[in-house]
Amino acid sequence: MNKAEKAQADGIVVVFSPEESCVQCNATYRALDAKGIKYRTITVPEDDDETRGMLRELGFMQFPIVWAPRVGYWAGFRPDKIGGIHRDVSQSYRDGMFWTRCSCGDEFAGSDPDDADAAAYEHCFPEGVAR
Ligand SMILES: [Zn+2]
Secondary structure (H helix, E strand, O other), X not given: OOHHHHHHHOOOEEEEEOOOOOHHHHHHHHHXXXXXXXXXXXXXXXXXXXXXXXXXXXXXXXXXXXXXXXXXXXXXXXXXXXXXXXXXXXXXXXXXXXXXXXXXXXXXXXXXXXXXXXXHHHHHXXXXXXX
């Protein structure tokens, strides 16, 4: 399993980006950061024929190429796609309960931190982490 596949199996957003700086990549990082969504960056060097070939087979020619659970793959800076990502981003304690917040804004309560996370996980990945 390569780095990207490992992240996908864990439901972590993956951003494939080139070595040179990329305006749409930076816009994508900023939007993900603003929503508190964790992601893994995979730098794809010019000579990484294996990864480039895999991405071309998916039909993508333009960086960044992004994968998110329940959304799938897309290319370029797509605020609409980023807005559709469900991922637990933070947890807080109030009113005697633990609350795990999703990147969509919904919150899930539990009597302990793991309960709250489990409820959020059900929401983010209703059928498990799907490709
Ligand atoms: Zn959500």
